[in-house]
Amino acid sequence: MSVVFAKGFTTASIASGVSSVEGKKDLALVVNNGPLDAAAGVFTANRFCAASVQWSRKAIADGHLRGVVLNSGCANACTGAAGYKQSQTEAETFAELAGFDSATDVAVCSTGVIGDLLPLDNLLTGMKAAFPTLSDSAEAGKQSSIAILTTDTKPKTVEIEGNGYRIGGMVKGSGMIAPQLATMLCVITTDAVVTSEQMQKALEHGAEYSFNRIDVDGCMSTNDTVLLLASGASGVTPDPEEFAANVAKATANLARQIIGDGEGSAHDIRVTVTGATSEEAALACARSVAASNLLKCAIYGKDPNWGRVVSSLGTVPEDVAPYDPNDVTVDVNGIRVCDGGKPGQPRDLVSMEGREVHIDIDLNTGSDAEATVWTDDLTHDYVCINADYES
Amino acid sequence: MSVVFAKGFTTASIASGVSSVEGKKDLALVVNNGPLDAAAGVFTANRFCAASVQWSRKAIADGHLRGVVLNSGCANACTGAAGYKQSQTEAETFAELAGFDSATDVAVCSTGVIGDLLPLDNLLTGMKAAFPTLSDSAEAGKQSSIAILTTDTKPKTVEIEGNGYRIGGMVKGSGMIAPQLATMLCVITTDAVVTSEQMQKALEHGAEYSFNRIDVDGCMSTNDTVLLLASGASGVTPDPEEFAANVAKATANLARQIIGDGEGSAHDIRVTVTGATSEEAALACARSVAASNLLKCAIYGKDPNWGRVVSSLGTVPEDVAPYDPNDVTVDVNGIRVCDGGKPGQPRDLVSMEGREVHIDIDLNTGSDAEATVWTDDLTHDYVCINADYES
Numbered sequence: 001m002s003v004v005f006a007k008g009f010t011t012a013s014i015a016s017g018v019s020s021v022e023g024k025k026d027l028a029l030v031v032n033n034g035p036l037d038a039a040a041g042v043f044t045a046n047r048f049c050a051a052s053v054q055w056s057r058k059a060i061a062d063g064h065l066r067g068v069v070l071n072s073g074c075a076n077a078c079t080g081a082a083g084y085k086q087s088q089t090e091a092e093t094f095a096e097l098a099g100f101d102s103a104t105d106v107a108v109c110s111t112g113v114i115g116d117l118l119p120l121d122n123l124l125t126g127m128k129a130a131f132p133t134l135s136d137s138a139e140a141g142k143q144s145s146i147a148i149l150t151t152d153t154k155p156k157t158v159e160i161e162g163n164g165y166r167i168g169g170m171v172k173g174s175g176m177i178a179p180q181l182a183t184m185l186c187v188i189t190t191d192a193v194v195t196s197e198q199m200q201k202a203l204e205h206g207a208e209y210s211f212n213r214i215d216v217d218g219c220m221s222t223n224d225t226v227l228l229l230a231s232g233a234s235g236v237t238p239d240p241e242e243f244a245a246n247v248a249k250a251t252a253n254l255a256r257q258i259i260g261d262g263e264g265s266a267h268d269i270r271v272t273v274t275g276a277t278s279e280e281a282a283l284a285c286a287r288s289v290a291a292s293n294l295l296k297c298a299i300y301g302k303d304p305n306w307g308r309v310v311s312s313l314g315t316v317p318e319d320v321a322p323y324d325p326n327d328v329t330v331d332v333n334g335i336r337v338c339d340g341g342k343p344g345q346p347r348d349l350v351s352m353e354g355r356e357v358h359i360d361i362d363l364n365t366g367s368d369a370e371a372t373v374w375t376d377d378l379t380h381d382y383v384c385i386n387a388d389y390e391s
Numbered sequence: 392m393s394v395v396f397a398k399g400f401t402t403a404s405i406a407s408g409v410s411s412v413e414g415k416k417d418l419a420l421v422v423n424n425g426p427l428d429a430a431a432g433v434f435t436a437n438r439f440c441a442a443s444v445q446w447s448r449k450a451i452a453d454g455h456l457r458g459v460v461l462n463s464g465c466a467n468a469c470t471g472a473a474g475y476k477q478s479q480t481e482a483e484t485f486a487e488l489a490g491f492d493s494a495t496d497v498a499v500c501s502t503g504v505i506g507d508l509l510p511l512d513n514l515l516t517g518m519k520a521a522f523p524t525l526s527d528s529a530e531a532g533k534q535s536s537i538a539i540l541t542t543d544t545k546p547k548t549v550e551i552e553g554n555g556y557r558i559g560g561m562v563k564g565s566g567m568i569a570p571q572l573a574t575m576l577c578v579i580t581t582d583a584v585v586t587s588e589q590m591q592k593a594l595e596h597g598a599e600y601s602f603n604r605i606d607v608d609g610c611m612s613t614n615d616t617v618l619l620l621a622s623g624a625s626g627v628t629p630d631p632e633e634f635a636a637n638v639a640k641a642t643a644n645l646a647r648q649i650i651g652d653g654e655g656s657a658h659d660i661r662v663t664v665t666g667a668t669s670e671e672a673a674l675a676c677a678r679s680v681a682a683s684n685l686l687k688c689a690i691y692g693k694d695p696n697w698g699r700v701v702s703s704l705g706t707v708p709e710d711v712a713p714y715d716p717n718d719v720t721v722d723v724n725g726i727r728v729c730d731g732g733k734p735g736q737p738r739d740l741v742s743m744e745g746r747e748v749h750i751d752i753d754l755n756t757g758s759d760a761e762a763t764v765w766t767d768d769l770t771h772d773y774v775c776i777n778a779d780y781e782s
Contacts, residue, residue: 048705048716048732078701080717080733114698115734222702293684293769294777301778307505310469311613314439325439326471341439342471343506378684380774386685387692 002141002157005168006191008033008231010134013147016126018119019073019112025147027126030068030187031098031134036232039065040199041107042207044224050114051076051083055091056107056225063196065229066105068187069094070148071123072172073112077222086118093124097131109185109225111172112150145170148185151385156257158188158250164236165192167246171254184211184258186226188250191234192243202244203228209248210255213283213373226251259374260355264381267299267357274370275363281321282371285361288312289373296378302352304332309359310341323363331360393532393548396559397582399424399622401525404538407517409510410464410503416538418517421459421578422489422525427623430456431590432498433598435615442467442474443501446482447616450495454587456620457496459578460485460518461539463563465509467501468613477509484515488522500576500616502563503541536561539576542776547648549579549641555627556583558637562645575602575649577617579641582625583634593635594619600639601646604674604764617642650765651746655772658690658748665761666754672712673762676752679703680764687769693743695723700750701732714754722751 003011012029019026032039041060043053052075059065069090076083091106100106110118133140145155149172160167169188188203207226228247238246259268271290276282289295292312298305309330330338335350337343357377376382394402403420410417423430432451434444443466450456460481467474482497491497501509524531536546540563551558560579579594598617619638629637650659662681667673680686683703689696700721721729726741728734748768767773 046702046705047707047709048701078698078729078732078734080731114702115729222698222705293773297774297777300774303778307466307469307613310439311437311505314437314613316438318438338469338506340471341469343469378774380771382684383688383691383769383771383774386688387694 001138001159001168002145002170003030003168003187003189004136004138004141005159006166006189006231006233008191008233009189010136011140011144012130012133012135013144014126014130017122018071025143026071026073027123027130028070028144028147029094029127029130029134030144030189032066032189032229032231034231034233036193036230037064037066037105038194038196038199038230039063040196040203040228042203042226044221046222048078048222050110050223051079051087052108052110053223053225054084055087056109059091059104059107062104064105065107065227066100067094067098068107068109068227069127070109070185070187071118072148072150074110074116074118075112075114075223076110076118077114079115079117083117086120089120090123090127093127097128107227111148111185111223114222148172151263152261154261156254156261158253160246160250162192162238162246163242165190165234165238167250169250169254171258173258184221184224186254188228188247190228190230191232192230193232193235193237194230194243198240198243199228199230202247205244206248206251210251214255214259214375256374259376262376263385264379265376266379267377268355269299269357269359269375269377270372271359271361271375272370272372273361273363275365275367276369277322277365277367279369279371282369283373284316284320285313285363286371286373288316289359289361290375293378296375299357300377300379304335304337304347304350304352306330306332306338306347309361310338313361323365327364329362329364333358392529392550392559393536393561394421394559394578394580395527395529395532396550397557397580397622397624399582399624400580401527402531402535403521403525404535405517405521408513409462416534417462417464418514418521419461419535419538420485420518420521420525421535421580423457423580423620423622425622425624427584427621428455428457429585429587429590429621430454431587431594431619433595433617435612437613439469439613441501441614442470442478443499444614444616445475446478447498447500450482450498453495455496456498456618457491458485458489459498459500459618459620461500461576461578462509462514463539463541464503465501465507466503466505466614467509468505470506470508474508477511480511481514484518488519498618502539502576502614505613539563542654543652545652547645547652549644551637551641553583553629553637554633556581556625556629558641560641560645562649564649575612575615577645579619579638580622581619582622584623584626584628585621585634589631589634590619590621593638596635597639597642601642605646605650605766647765650767653767654776655770656767657770658768659746660690660748660750660766660768661763662750662752662766663761663763664752664754666756666758667760668713668756668758670760670762673760674764675707675711676704676754677762677764679707680750680752681766684769687766690748691768691770695726695728695738695741695743697721697723697729697738700752701729704752714756718755720753720755724749
């Protein structure tokens with residue numbers, strides 16, 4: 001159902017020839033038919049952000065969007081003024097086809113190779129051909145979620161029933177483990193009656209605890225875009241907290257799917273740090289552990305290597321995360337392999353056969369702040385995909 | 392010649408049975424026969440530092456050392472009070488054998504598996520057997536540089552002729568790309584007449600521009616130790632600046648050898664950032680680019696992927712490194728593939744056949760600060776080594 005699970009939205013997709021993979025669907029349109037057109041967005045913080053991000057930031061500045069055009073196969077990033085003009089032309093063409101007042105009613109999302117301009121004729125011709133096929137059918141929703149994929153191996157969608165309203169969405173991305181190729185694009189729709197301010201707050205909170213916690217190596221993509229659109233078609237004004245909780249549920253669900261489809265991955269790794277003096281401290285520790293190539297290789301080799309956990313933990317400065325190394329415990333899949341900074345239970349007791357690996361670190365500071373980060377293991381397939389990908 | 396290139400030093404090595412590899416030399420002794428015994432050291436900043444590091448920090452606190460014992464095969468890290476006692480016993484035994492006044496005349500260096508105690512009987516028995524074989528022969532120097540290796544594929548030594556004095560040294564480490572396994576140990580010796588204060592300053596400066604600039608992923612080892620010992624046996628008091636420059640030459644040479652033997656690596660990658668507003672800004676940019684798994688995979692695939700260079704560059708916050716993305720140029724092996732944040736020369740012009748890859752980034756801020764970081768590519772062999780290593 002994807003972006004059409006909520007009422008008031010239609011979508012269409014097509015193989016436009018932007019992607020170099022012949023016949024691959026590479027273009028998706030999403031239209032908000034109202035009655036509302038409130039919108040919120042979060043974008044990459046990368047200073048080399050793509051033309052599409054530059055355009056979409058401008059388009060959403062007034063808190064309203066009526067349509068989104070997304071393409072895979074070309075990121076339109078690092079393409080200068082010519083690239084920006086392309087994004088603008090996409091929005092103008094969409095607005096004209098849809099009868100919108102302004103091109104700034106349309107956000108643009110691109111993903112794929114960096115440094116190339118779009119084959120714009122293909123894209124515009126595709127958009128015109130796809131426009132009459134806009135539909136709120138489940139199949140249309142599914143096909144759009146397929147059209148935005150690049151190195152992903154499966155589509156990723158979410159459907160959440162709120163109290164009288166719905167939230168649906170789609171995402172592409174093979175994880176922040178590959179932030180540049182697998183630039184994350186996400187469109188979430190709702191038929192709730194909500195304001196753009198309320199949506200922005202809910203989206204920022206949801207993204208912080210989902211997409212921002214699958215970050216592995218600190219590298220941000222040039223194209224990351226997460227949009228939330230509200231049609232108000234349900235006529236229901238939700239309790240603000242319940243709405244925010246459901247948005248967070250949607251982003252967490254989609255983020256988890258990204259990890260489950262991480263490039264070349266064989267394990268999904270949850271790193272949870274508890275007993276920290278603050279959430280920031282816990283998060284800094286979890287991020288540091290989750291970013292360790294050595295640990296990620298060990299997990300691939302089914303080795304519950306707690307030495308690689310604590311050596312990453314030990315790189316977090318004391319002023320960022322106060323703790324005593326002699327108090328730290330590390331559990332891998334429920335077995336306490338490190339106890340008080342020293343060896344604990346034999347690591348042979350740890351089963352590493354499942355896809356999920358749980359690493360639980362207790363800093364035992366006496367405070368109870370915690371944070372969780374998800375990551376993938378580092379495998380031969382990851383190297384293959386990223387050594388051979390046509391840049 | 393290694394640590395015995397400078398006059399006044401002897402060394403010995405032996406297969407003591409600490410390493411699980413049968414018959415592998417795994418223990419080395421270095422003795423400073425004076426007349427001076429000034430010493431300097433820099434150590435890992437990891438909060439889970441090894442017992443050997445804790446001991447050696449204490450031993451060198453007075454600026455004097457007469458001996459160093461180094462072992463491979465076991466890091467004696469995360470081993471608590473029992474591990475510390477082992478390091479102390481090593482130093483006490485060495486001091487007794489050598490007739491030193493105090494165990495704190497002896498530094499201890501360990502490298503290998505984290506979380507295991509040393510097989511101390513093996514080590515002490517080996518030390519006693521090796522002690523009578525201490526020698527200043529070239530072969531003894533070479534054998535000691537072999538005894539400290541773990542995943543390294545070749546010994547790494549340096550010999551520098553100063554103005555009337557000598558500096559020699561040995562290092563082990565397969566790069567900071569594998570900081571935990573390939574924990575770096577380095578002993579540099581000189582027969583110059585220098586003070587420990589002067590040596591400490593020279594060593595810190597040299598390490599900052601060498602070992603601290605081959606850091607790839609921000610992960611520090613638990614065991615990194617770099618020691619500088621002076622015998623004064625040449626009788627020559629060098630010009631302080633010339634001496635510091637030669638120490639820096641020695642550390643740079645050894646650091647470069649580590650990159651050349653990086654685990655599983657197929658390319659040595661030099662990342663140089665120029666035109667920055669400050670050296671700190673240039674260094675932050677160079678480190679960010681050098682830490683990108685995506686770029687390292689691309690280089691392995693012989694792809695001069697400048698998109699992965701600028702997307703890493705774009706993650707450095709503006710307050711850390713002010714620059715305009717539209718002014719940035721990127722040259723790979725002399726070809727300007729990115730010009731003003733946009734595509735430049737065709738990437739087909741770039742030859743990627745050599746082992747060295749040079750990435751030159753000009754931020755063009757109008758200032759001329761610069762920094763260089765070396766790294767390795769990310770290969771199938773890296774994954775193999777670190778997924779299969781017995782932890």
